[in-house]
Amino acid sequence: MAPYQHYYEKPGYVIAACMVLSVIDIVVVVLRIWARLKKKEPFKADDWFIIPALLNTLGIGISMTFAVSQHALAYRTVIPADFRGSTTTLITPQIILASQVEYAFGLMLCLGLGCVKISILSFYLRIFSVTRETMTHKAMVGLTALIAAWMTAFFFTNLLVCKGNFWAYWSSAVNLQKFCPGTTYKSLVFAISDFITDVVILAAPIPLVWRLNMPTKRKIAVSVVFLVGAGSVVASLIRMVQIISLFRKGFNPNDDEIYLITTNLYWGMISCGVGIIAACLPTLHSLPKHWNLLTIVDSARSILKMSSRRSLLDDTDHPDTRGVAVGRPYTQNAGFSNTSVRLQSKKSYQHSLKPEEFPMDDLRGYEVV
Structure with missing residues (x-):
């Protein structure tokens, strides 16, 4: 067999x-x-x-x-x-x-x-x-x-x-x-x-x-x-x-x-x-x-929210909302920063890193708590 x-x-x-x-x-x-x-x-x-x-x-x-x-x-x-x-x-x-x-x-x-x-x-x-x-x-x-x-x-x-x-x-x-x-x-x-x-x-x-x-x-x-x-x-x-x-x-x-x-x-x-x-x-x-993974996820979420909003507006005979931007890039206020990052430990000491030393831009600007 x-x-x-x-x-x-x-x-x-x-x-x-x-x-x-x-x-x-x-x-x-x-x-x-x-x-x-x-x-x-x-x-x-x-x-x-x-x-x-x-x-x-x-x-x-x-x-x-x-x-x-x-x-x-x-x-x-x-x-x-x-x-x-x-x-x-x-x-x-x-x-x-x-x-x-x-x-x-x-x-x-x-x-x-x-x-x-x-x-x-x-x-x-x-x-x-x-x-x-x-x-x-x-x-x-x-x-x-x-x-x-x-x-x-x-x-x-x-x-x-x-x-x-x-x-x-x-x-x-x-x-x-x-x-x-x-x-x-x-x-x-x-x-x-x-x-x-x-x-x-x-x-x-x-x-x-x-x-x-x-x-x-x-x-x-x-x-x-x-x-x-x-x-x-x-x-x-x-x-x-x-x-x-x-x-x-x-x-x-x-x-x-x-x-x-x-x-x-x-x-x-x-x-x-x-x-x-x-x-x-x-x-x-x-x-x-536009290749960034987090940006793609956020843009997809924005598109879904906008589609849902448009459906509600259509149901209430709201004026045409075409032309509203549905995809927005991340800005500094959204959690991204191109400046040096400062990390703070529980012992309250601080240390600055140069931008090129910190490879994940997505994590910049956040502190350790």
Whole structure:
């Protein structure tokens, strides 16, 4: 009986995820760079780290797409008609290519996810850290150092998983278990730690945003921008659940090896791709105002209010109201300011930041309460 094939194990879905996310990631990173150049601002740490994150994500997408084109991913394992041995000893070009792509994926995933996390934390550090003496600054620096160590440790763990016997990784399942012990366990630890750090990084800015002295609707809008990264958290959660299930079940010769590899790579690609979008979205503040997310939301709300008002006026035979402007840009009185921001902690000390040091114009002019 042929094993059930989930949607994320099918060729069309795999290629679509790789191509769509790769294109979107390129667009948001280019827009991020353009926004920096447009305002003549220097590149900061969060900008630099997003570039290797993008390159590794593109590497994952390209390698997966190539593997699918060669039927090494998203297709059933092909067993030669004249093969009579155990499938655990089977070695075919299909299995070799799939395993090689999986090995490269493990290295690129560590670097890609690590750089995305560091980029986001560096961004937080620039927004919410007023001085080096604050607990926020120390917490962000400590978490960034932890992520850097996490990325480095797992990169070399994956690189040397077979203790120099690289050929064993793209050999038979028997050789993999013999020369690369604990592969599934290491994948499990990586997946769990990836999910936990994603949750911590996703939740970190929310209480800081809600401490700002700004209108509630602005806090909600800014929080939504930060919570775009929830998509990456969901992808890492699904990937973690898949690996935990595999770990509990143990090795099963009836499982299709190609499908298992495809599942692992698919959700890793989703996690990296969405992570880059989440890291870039808050920094695209220098785009034209009609591209600004908060402005679009506010304009849409104005249009709905005006439509409702017109309906009421029509019901009361009010004179024609055509020509009334329904979309208004944000002004300084609406909560935006291009001047230096002043943040005030509960200890009542103040510190001014230069405009170029505070990348989210939407938060300027508000105090910490």
